[in-house]
Amino acid sequence: MTVASGTFRIGGEIGVRRLGFGAMRLPNEHGAPREASIAVLRRAVELGVTLIDTAFMYGWGANEELLAEALYPYPEDVLIATKVAIEQSAPGAEAQINGRPEFLRDQVEQALRRLRTERIELLQMHRLDPKVPLADQLGVLRELQDDGKIGHIGLSEVTVDELAEARRTVDVASVQNRYNLLDREHESVLDACAAAGIAFLPWRPVHPAASADTAEIAAVAAELDATAAQIALAWLLARSPVVVPIPGTASIAHLEENVAAGGLRLSDEQWRRLDGIGAR
Template sequence: MLFSSGRRIGFGSMQLTGPGHWAAPDDPEQAIQVLRDAVDAGVTHIDTADAYGPFTAEKYIRKALLPYPEGLVIATKGGLTRQGPDRWAPCGRPEYLRQCVEMSLRRLQVERIELYYLHRIDPAVALEDQLGVVRDMQAEGRIGNIGLSKVSLEQLRTASELVDVAAVQNKYNVTNRASEDVLRYCEKADIPFVPYAPLAAGALATSDALGQIAQDYGATPAQLALAWLLHRSPVMVPIPGTSSSARLHENLAAQQITLTPEVMTAIELAATGQMSGGGEDESQAFL
């Protein structure tokens, strides 16, 4: 099993970078501490990418956690280039993707990356070529499992004919369910679905619409939104990110919340009544 069934909430490292997900954060030591706190709290899945910083998040993970505890899955990604704050562009040339893998191995200081995502499918390069080099590196033992990020149902079906897809990472939260068809495919194929922007770039964490329901539960809006995801599908593996240890522990506590079908519906009506997804940070589109 790629992810622990008992600890489904992982940690997303995108927020451990500077403004625009560029360069270092204001407090690098706090970034390192929140990673250590995550593992100490039982997190077994940390998500990152070479494009976060770029390279910043991967370096912090190595500095904070090496030697890595047994059972920790560090997932990283390659195939997006950075041109500045909040600027991203895909590059799926096979020689570049091979370099991405080799450099992530070096930065993380591992012999094998347990889960490696194609961060974005490059429309200028044949998908067979992009996945082909990743598959080759899997055969070489440099990659354990292959994932896909921000894919359509058609892309997922095509990719599944070329490689064994071990995880899919698409934007998904209670206010943005555009990837519902991809989620249902993952359920049928028993593929972990890793929703990025699970709190709608923080909008759900401060949602007045969820506030009353959360108060009735003795919870926070963020916890309610994460609990909704966990109840939405058995293959859901959320990766909320934060640079705050207090918020980290708050997020993880959502795993203890049980929601009835009636409350699930109430959360959906409340959240979608306040927002239609437009409140999210557009930079999250390239997570």
């Protein structure tokens, strides 16, 4: 199984390398932590990462501002993806899902301002709001897409049925569900994405495989002179050509380790051994 990281075209249009970067773990506070976060983001771009994932929920907008500070003006080949539909009613309050069209419209406008851009190429629903008709939630995003403020629309943490229903209203370019070598809960969603050519962005792509005391992962890692985290990413990349993992880290060393996983080659036999772990 000689699968390199390669590229994938989001929405059939925007080519990205199949190892992205999730910005959630980056510290946003000012001072040394922020400078370190900026260094990680810039190093990711230097290493060829072309998809960076953020969200309003990550620091309640501060993470988006961090990306803009680090990377604006954005390189032409870098796709910044962000997410909406989560709110914090008051400082310190728990996050709440909000899919009301007027709220989503305002969140998109605020994200455009924080990211210093006139168009968000990949705008994702962080969660669907069960209290609001799905057609209303996605309808406002389609209007913003028609206005040129959104390029492509994605979903997060959806079922196969929700994905099918959403596709009756908009063209879905990506799905971001939790999925990794040891957590296959959304296997059927990945299969649906693969069948439709929709990008599948697994969040938490490395944990818990990187820390699990699993003899098979350790054995394959030793055979390839790699880390457990790299093996977990290599398995994901080989799982389907629509998979675009977005591992996150606040460490340049871990970032470089993750990116290097794109060059690993699992043999058919190694992939089957790893695949069998999650099937047990």
